[in-house]
Amino acid sequence: xxxxxxxxxxxxxxxxxxxxxxxxxxxxxxxxxxxxxxxxxxxxxxxxxxxxxxxxxxxxxxxxxxxxxxxxxxxxxxxxxxxxxxxxxxxxxxxxxxxxxxxxxxxxxxxxxxxxxxxxxxxxxxxxxxxxxxxxxxxxxxxxxxxxxxxxxxxxxxxxxxxxxxxxxxxxxxxxxxxxxxxxxxxxxxxxxxxxxxxxxxxxxxxxxxxxxxxxxxxxxxxxxxxxxxxxxxxxxxxxxxxxxxxxxxxxxxxxxxxxxxxxxxxxxxxxxxxxxxxxxx
Amino acid sequence: xxxxxxxxxxxxxxxxxxxxxxxxxxxxxxxxxxxxxxxxxxxxxxxxxxxxxxxxxxxxxxxxxxxxxxxxxxxxxxxxxxxxxxxxxxxxxxxxxxxxxxxxxxxxxxxxxxxxxxxxxxxxxxxxxxxxxxxxxxxxxxxxxxxxxxxxxxxxxxxxxxxxxxxxxxxxxxxxxxxxxxxxxxxxxxxxxxxxxxxxxxxxxxxxxxxxxxxxxxxxxxxxxxxxxxxxxxxxxxxxxxxxxxxxxxxxxxxxxxxxxxxxxxxxxxxxxxxxxxxxxxxx
Numbered sequence: 001x002x003x004x005x006x007x008x009x010x011x012x013x014x015x016x017x018x019x020x021x022x023x024x025x026x027x028x029x030x031x032x033x034x035x036x037x038x039x040x041x042x043x044x045x046x047x048x049x050x051x052x053x054x055x056x057x058x059x060x061x062x063x064x065x066x067x068x069x070x071x072x073x074x075x076x077x078x079x080x081x082x083x084x085x086x087x088x089x090x091x092x093x094x095x096x097x098x099x100x101x102x103x104x105x106x107x108x109x110x111x112x113x114x115x116x117x118x119x120x121x122x123x124x125x126x127x128x129x130x131x132x133x134x135x136x137x138x139x140x141x142x143x144x145x146x147x148x149x150x151x152x153x154x155x156x157x158x159x160x161x162x163x164x165x166x167x168x169x170x171x172x173x174x175x176x177x178x179x180x181x182x183x184x185x186x187x188x189x190x191x192x193x194x195x196x197x198x199x200x201x202x203x204x205x206x207x208x209x210x211x212x213x214x215x216x217x218x219x220x221x222x223x224x225x226x227x228x229x230x231x232x233x234x235x236x237x238x239x240x241x242x243x244x245x246x247x248x249x250x251x252x253x254x255x256x257x258x259x260x261x262x263x264x265x266x267x268x269x270x271x272x273x274x275x276x277x278x279x280x281x282x
Numbered sequence: 283x284x285x286x287x288x289x290x291x292x293x294x295x296x297x298x299x300x301x302x303x304x305x306x307x308x309x310x311x312x313x314x315x316x317x318x319x320x321x322x323x324x325x326x327x328x329x330x331x332x333x334x335x336x337x338x339x340x341x342x343x344x345x346x347x348x349x350x351x352x353x354x355x356x357x358x359x360x361x362x363x364x365x366x367x368x369x370x371x372x373x374x375x376x377x378x379x380x381x382x383x384x385x386x387x388x389x390x391x392x393x394x395x396x397x398x399x400x401x402x403x404x405x406x407x408x409x410x411x412x413x414x415x416x417x418x419x420x421x422x423x424x425x426x427x428x429x430x431x432x433x434x435x436x437x438x439x440x441x442x443x444x445x446x447x448x449x450x451x452x453x454x455x456x457x458x459x460x461x462x463x464x465x466x467x468x469x470x471x472x473x474x475x476x477x478x479x480x481x482x483x484x485x486x487x488x489x490x491x492x493x494x495x496x497x498x499x500x501x502x503x504x505x506x507x508x509x510x511x512x513x514x515x516x517x518x519x520x521x522x523x524x525x526x527x528x529x530x531x532x533x534x535x536x537x538x539x540x541x542x543x544x545x546x547x548x549x550x551x552x553x554x555x556x557x558x559x560x561x562x563x564x565x566x
Contacts, residue, residue, distance in 0.1 A: 088456060114458040122456035128449035131472045141457035144467070188453070195457065 037064040039199060039229045040085060045099035047080050047089070047253075054080045056253045058099070062199075062246075067221060067230045069244035069261065071237060073281070077253040078233045082201050085231070086120040087113055103199075118145055121192030125204040127184035129176035129191075134159075134168050137176045137187055141195040154194055162190035163220050182213030189220065193228075200224070202232040206239065218243045237277055241265050249273045317543070324540030327533040332541075337503055343530055347538055349505050353420070353513035354489070354542070357499060360424025360509070361431050361488055366481055369435025373477075376436065377443035378465055389440075396433035403429050404494035412498055418512035423499025427488040434487065438480025442473040475557040482553050486546045492517040516542045 040062035047055035055077040062068050070078040080089065087108060089095040101108045108116055118141070129137050138155045147154075155172070159165040164186040168179070176187055185205060192200060202221075206214040221230060221243050234240050240247050241261060248258040249270075257264060257273045268274040275281055331346045338345030372392075376385055407426035412418055446469050454464040470477070499513050501522060506513035516538050523535035 086456065088452065091452070091455060114460070117456055117458040122452075124449055124452060124456075126449055128447070128453040130450060130453065130468050140454070140459075140467070144454075144457060144459045144463055191453075191457065 036066075038062065039064045039104065040231075041100075041102040041105070042085075043100050045081070045084065045097060045101065047077070047084055047097040048095070049092070050094040054253050055084070055097075058255045060248060060255060060258060062229060062231055064229055065225055065227070066245040067225055067232060067243060068246045068248065069240035070231065070233045070248050070250060071235075071240050071276070072250035072256075073276070074235070076250045078250050079203055081250070082203055082231060082233050083122075085199070085201055086117050086122055088117075088122065114145070118195045119197055120199040120201060121195065121197035122201045123185070123188050123192055123203065123205045126208050127181055127188050129179070129184050129187050131175065131177055133173045134176050134179070134187060135172040138190050138194050141191060145195055147195075158190040158194040159187075161193050161224065162186045163216065163223070164190055180213075182209050182216060185209060185213070185217060186220065189217075193224075197228065199229045199231070202230060204233050204235060207235060214239070237265075249276060251276070320536065320540045320543060323533070324536035324538075327537040328540060332534075332537055336505070337534075340528060340531075345534075347514070347516070347519060347534065347541070349502060350514035350516050350519045350538065351541065353499070353502070353506060354516045354545070356420055356506075356509075356513065357423045357427055357495070357515055358485060358489055360421065361427030362481075362485055364425060364428030365431025365484065366435055369432045369481075369484070370439050370477070372432070373436045373439025374443065374465060374470075376440040378461070378469070389437075392433045392436045395429075396437070399493075400430060400491050401493035401496075404497055407494060408497045415510075417510075418498060418500035419510050420499055420506055420513040421509040423495045423513065423515065424509075426494035426498045427491060430488045430491065430494065431481075431484045434484035435481055438484070439473075439477050442476030442480065443469060445476070446472045478553060478557050482550055486550060489542065489546050490517060492521050496521075516545075 038061045040060075042058060042060045042062075045055055045058040045060075046053060058081065070082065072078050083089045084097050085101065085108075089097070090113070103111070103116070103119065130140060132140070135152075135155055138158050139151050142151060142154060156165060156169075159168060164183060167183060168187075171178075176184065179187060185208075189200070189205075206217050209217065218239065221232070224230065225245075232240075232244065244261045246258065247261045247264045249256045249264065249268075249272075251272055257268060257270045259269070264273065265277055268277060331344060333346060333351065334348050335344070335346035336349055337347065372388065376388060380388065404426055407422055407429065411422035411425050415422075450468055450472060451464050454468045455461075459467065495515055495518050499515055499518070501518050502512045502514045520535045520538045520542070523531040523538070526532070
């Protein structure tokens with residue numbers, strides 16, 4: 001965010017160059033003037049795969065119970081960035097990051113990874129239900145977190161939150177693989193919701209789904225935003241415009257612009273953002 | 283000229299089609315020839331006594347191979363107990379944890395071990411498990427077969443684990459599961475059917491081995507209680523009887539061959555059915 005030119009140069013821009021955080025009010029860009037509490041506070045983030053750098057000096061704040069969309073062309077580092085937030089990149093050999101990632105003011109590298117991932121759920125590009133029953137899929141996260149309570153209640157509650165309960169309530173012990181693609185993806189969301197995460201990371205959750213199913217997932221995100229902070233990576237700019245409160249535009253591993261979605265799509269401040277959202281490249 | 287080329291092309295097509303078809307037919311008929319021949323020759327000597335009685339002394343008709351059948355099962359059981367856990371865990375290591383160099387060494391060694399002639403493994407087992415105790419034993423035979431089970435199980439397990447998509451592992455780990463937990467609760471169950479089939483192939487292969495048993499489990503005309511005595515096994519009995527001079531023994535050898543094949547087939551089909559039924563319920 002630091003080095004690019006804004007079309008309206010001035011004090012603000014100089015300040016942004018020196019201390020990128022100053023540009024945001026109460027943590028996130030906002031027009032209402034109210035303080036917006038921050039869930040994830042990322043500063044000076046660099047991510048590497050071996051010697052190859054994928055994300056450069058990224059500063060971003062993800063506000064509580066809002067949807068933040070990450071857009072940008074393929075290979076711009078948005079998925080990498082997302083996977084850093086719940087330390088999923090640790091599963092890749094040679095992947096490492098520098099900089100500070102704070103979740104509710106706690107350094108995520110100092111947290112127990114199991115606890116971190118319980119608080120920060122993730123939904124992947126392709127639906128990846130386990131080859132188990134629908135019930136066991138949702139109960140999985142509860143079981144591995146040693147939850148000893150009424151599993152059935154929580155399973156039902158999670159499936160309801162994922163707007164899937166009515167479709168599967170009579171088939172809870174059937175294989176999850178028998179579900180349609182869209183149902184599988186909502187099951188994966190239910191599975192992530194079962195452990196009641198504060199944050200849900202969605203890595204192109206609709207790219208393998210048809211438009212009708214996509215609309216269902218977007219509606220679901222709309223319902224969930226009261227109780228859950230969401231960050232969604234998407235290739236689909238309409239989706240970002242429809243479903244998110246904030247949008248961050250990334251290019252070549254750098255954050256170019258971060259603003260309220262309505263502002264970013266109507267009056268982008270960076271020419272590259274404008275070029276991307278008007279479809280001139282990407 | 284053109285016409286000749288066309289005829290040549292067409293006839294080449296027919297010739298090649300016939301050759302491949304005939305070869306496929308040969309493959310199938312070999313199995314059925316063996317089965318039919320075994321049934322024809324072995325079926326005649328197969329009766330209840332064959333399964334329940336001990337061998338009769340030379341010259342007396344009748345008798346059975348109860349001791350060899352039980353001996354073979356004991357040897358296989360011990361081989362499974364030794365080879366399957368080690369093979370499974372080493373396979374998991376190779377597929378899930380292995381670094382580059384060490385994995386390469388393990389994989390290469392496994393392939394070589396797989397290619398070691400079974401008689402050499404027999405000699406090794408005899409040197410390690412027979413000579414120090416100065417007598418043949420069931421345990422030594424099971425040990426020899428167990429060694430042979432390991433490499434087949436390792437490679438089968440590794441291959442089927444690798445076929446499980448990364449996205450399943452990520453799904454489990456994103457919920458906070460540790461590496462081992464992910465493998466135990468998601469990856470292994472997903473690969474279960476293939477791994478069990480691989481194990482079964484390993485056991486079926488060693489069930490037919492004679493050479494490693496010749497100087498480890500040796501042979502026994504009587505029951506072999508426990509693990510410290512030499513024991514009869516179907517394969518060694520077949521070898522002994524088939525090379526003998528007595529017609530009655532020849533017939534018994536055929537029957538033993540039929541029983542051995544039957545055991546392998548029943549185990550194979552049974553496990554396959556069990557795996558596919560369990561898999562269908564869980565959606566694999």
